[in-house]
Amino acid sequence: MVNKHLTEFDFERASGFANAAMALLKRCHLPAFPVYYELFYTYTTGANAELNARINQLFTQNSTLTAEDASALCEQFLDINNMDEKLRAMSKAMSRKISDINEAIEFAMATANSYSGSLQQASGDLESGIDDDALKMLSSRLLKETRRMQDMNRRLEAQLENSRDDISLLQRDLDEVRRESMLDPLTKIPNRKCFDEQLELELESAERNGKRLCLLLLDIDRFKAFNDTYGHLTGDQVLRLVAQVLKANLKGRDMPARFGGEEFVAVLPETELNGAITIANTIRSAVQSKELLKRSTNEKLGRITLSVGVAQWRPAEKPAQLIERADKCLYAAKSGGRNQVVSERELPDAPGSIDVA
Numbered sequence: 001m002v003n004k005h006l007t008e009f010d011f012e013r014a015s016g017f018a019n020a021a022m023a024l025l026k027r028c029h030l031p032a033f034p035v036y037y038e039l040f041y042t043y044t045t046g047a048n049a050e051l052n053a054r055i056n057q058l059f060t061q062n063s064t065l066t067a068e069d070a071s072a073l074c075e076q077f078l079d080i081n082n083m084d085e086k087l088r089a090m091s092k093a094m095s096r097k098i099s100d101i102n103e104a105i106e107f108a109m110a111t112a113n114s115y116s117g118s119l120q121q122a123s124g125d126l127e128s129g130i131d132d133d134a135l136k137m138l139s140s141r142l143l144k145e146t147r148r149m150q151d152m153n154r155r156l157e158a159q160l161e162n163s164r165d166d167i168s169l170l171q172r173d174l175d176e177v178r179r180e181s182m183l184d185p186l187t188k189i190p191n192r193k194c195f196d197e198q199l200e201l202e203l204e205s206a207e208r209n210g211k212r213l214c215l216l217l218l219d220i221d222r223f224k225a226f227n228d229t230y231g232h233l234t235g236d237q238v239l240r241l242v243a244q245v246l247k248a249n250l251k252g253r254d255m256p257a258r259f260g261g262e263e264f265v266a267v268l269p270e271t272e273l274n275g276a277i278t279i280a281n282t283i284r285s286a287v288q289s290k291e292l293l294k295r296s297t298n299e300k301l302g303r304i305t306l307s308v309g310v311a312q313w314r315p316a317e318k319p320a321q322l323i324e325r326a327d328k329c330l331y332a333a334k335s336g337g338r339n340q341v342v343s344e345r346e347l348p349d350a351p352g353s354i355d356v357a
Contacts, residue, residue: 020044028065035074042077051077054233061297072236075185101160108156111149184258186236187243195257195265199319202253202269206313213313214276216266217326218242218283221305221338223262230294230301238292238304245286249279265326273312273343280308280341288339305339312344 021040030036042048043055054073058065065073130138182194190198199215206213220226220242227235242264246256250266259265266283268276284306292301309329313322325344333342 190257214268217309217330218264220262307333308341310343
């Protein structure tokens with residue numbers, strides 16, 4: 001049996017945590033989204049020491065949290081990106097809605113069959129001849145059946161209308177989850193899954209249309225040392241910076257993606273090797289030109305650099321083979337001193353007849 005006084009104590013304690021969480025939301029001028037509330041509620045309970053240390057660090061630096069800071073913390077410490085679970089929940093909801101529609105249609109069909117049977121019976125009675133009283137009774141019965149059929153049709157129409165709206169909402173939510181599942185939660189550019197699928201499609205298109213395609217594989221130089229020196233939050237800002245530079249310098253069907261850790265990738269359809277090298281150097285220079293500042297103190301943290309490998313797709317080549325060649329180029333760039341672009345043309349085993357314009 002639950003102790004009454006213990007229950008009251010837990011209620012008061014939980015209320016205190018809730019009030020403190022709401023106060024922090026107001027202090028940081030953040031909307032009371034459930035995920036932000038959960039973040040601060042967890043913080044006030046002290047249940048996650050690492051989370052508390054990170055938030056305390058931010059409060060020491062800025063006395064507040066931005067929406068970007070809060071979102072990054074939610075992504076790291078709260079389970080808000082379980083796309084499989086979201087998809088399963090939506091699938092169940094969609095299945096329930098489809099079952100409801102099927103039941104409504106089956107009921108409508110049964111009612112329609114019953115009505116059809118009544119009409120057939122009435123037709124037989126009329127053909128065999130009936131007196132006036134029987135005709136009145138038959139007319140009354142058919143009128144009731146018709147009204148019942150009309151009522152059922154109206155109910156079915158309303159139910160189908162509601163179901164259509166519900167399914168539209170579910171479809172919208174499903175599209176949003178699919179879109180989220182293809183984005184890296186930190187940098188908001190396509191993730192590895194999206195890259196793998198898009199590369200496959202682009203290679204099929206290049207094969208079919210006889211077009212060229214290049215791949216850039218980019219790595220942030222000495223990122224681990226930077227992360228260890230300035231902390232993960234600053235490291236996250238660096239990853240976002242590189243993603244923004246990639247988006248700003250890629251056009252049309254070119255697609256950036258986070259490949260994993262501090263590695264990024266860019267698919268460049270209808271691009272030959274010389275053009276890809278130019279794009280790679282533009283991105284590398286743009287990243288190097290950004291001087292990093294610590295927002296709380298304006299302390300200069302220096303600059304970051306990129307090493308980039310560039311490979312051009314060869315007809316009939318599989319995605320893994322193209323990625324492997326780009327990775328060899330990246331390794332050569334790192335080994336050769338970093339902060340540089342190395343293409344497959346510069347590799348020791350590069351074929352002399354590679355087709356570049």
